[in-house]
Amino acid sequence: MSSPAGIIAFAKDWHEDPTSNHHVLRELARTRRVLWLNSVGTRTPSLSSGRDLGKIRRKLGEFARGAVNVENDLWVFSPLVLPFPHSAVARALNARILRATIAALRWRLGLREFDLWTFLPNVADYVGTLGERHAVYYCVDEWSLFSYLDERETRRAEDALLRKVDVCFAINHALADSKRAVCAATHVSPHGVDHAQFAQALDPALPLPADVAALPRPIVGFYGTIQDWVDLDLIAAVARRRPSWSFALLGQIMVDVERLRALPNVHLLGRKPHDQLPAYCKAFDVGLIPYVISERMTYVNPIKLREYLSAGVPVVSTAVPEVVRHGHLCTIASTPDELEVAISHALDDTAGARQARSDTMKSETWAARVTEVARIVDELPGRKPPPWPRPAV
Secondary structure, three states: OOOOOEEEEEOOOOOOOOOHHHHHHHHHOOOOOEEEEOOOOOOOOOOOOHHHHHHHHHHHHHHHHOOEEEEOOEEEEOOOOOOOOOOHHHHHHHHHHHHHHHHHHHHHHOOOOEEEEEOOOOOHHHOOOOOOOOEEEEEOOOHHHOOOOOHHHHHHHHHHHHHHOOEEEEOOHHHHHHHHOOOOOEEEOOOOEOHHHHHHHHOOOOOOOHHHHOOOOOEEEEEOOEOOOEOHHHHHHHHHHOOOOEEEEEOOEOOOOHHHHOOOOEEEEEOOOHHHHHHHHHHOOEEEEOEOOOHHHHHOOOHHHHHHHHOOOOEEEOOOHHHHOOOOOEEEOOOHHHHHHHHHHHOOOOHHHHHHHHHOOOOOEHHHHHHHHHHHHHOOOOOOOOOOOOOOO
């Protein structure tokens, strides 16, 4: 039996907090060679932003180092492209640069036959030009609704991509319905979970991290990027009502949080390595998903939902549609009154309830999700690959 085709994938930056990009491609790299291409940019950087300038410097250094093997058969590389995604001239130059770069990387890594995957919406210019067998779009969000992206240009770019790919996978039903209007071959592929990793939270021997172990109980916890989609006003309102509750918020802060810093029972603990999250979950008496309910939430599938549940943590969430679908396992609350009551009830949880909650997630692993996605891709009608490329000398 021949080995499966390799994969070249446009993804987020490897060093960022783990997302579905990481979980899916790491799982695929157990059985085939995967070349992860760090983000080619969904927006124009700001030269007045220290964060953006730092990112540019880092990417130049990563490009100079070349492809790096990070685990199993997963290789990470930062392509060098002009960071102007809405400029036709820049996009044309980037297409030429990327074709030459990919040809050289394919030769080095032995990727004679490969499928082109993208987790980003703005790479239609490259589809069909790099020598791929098939093109796959793994759609994880409604990108056009992000406040920091140009809505019209993002929709245009994604529609062009959907018309070119052979198959699309979307992380919930609403998102799949939206993409299916352009790409008929769209499948629903919900997020999975590393159940074994998060079920460690049920182990009595697992030590608690020092920063959270020192907090007064009960502890109401959240982890994830603290962005404009997190309802900080809702958290602050309940924290003021319940000064004896500790609110532990983990994650990179991307918005103004001064109203939370002013509250003595709200603790901003910063970004944590993914492999430490089960220990933090063990410390949480309740896990929050406090998202602002907007149009974008229709298309969201919070990875932390299945991680909290796998850890046995009782979940209280605002009315995110994908969480509401799991309403038998979670409590939904929309107002400060409702959230306060829901957390109070969740604090009566038992060890037996935690174990039962975790058990419901045993079949929803990333391995199971990715196996099904890979099967669909591998069974797509064959296509004769172009001649084996030789890099320019």
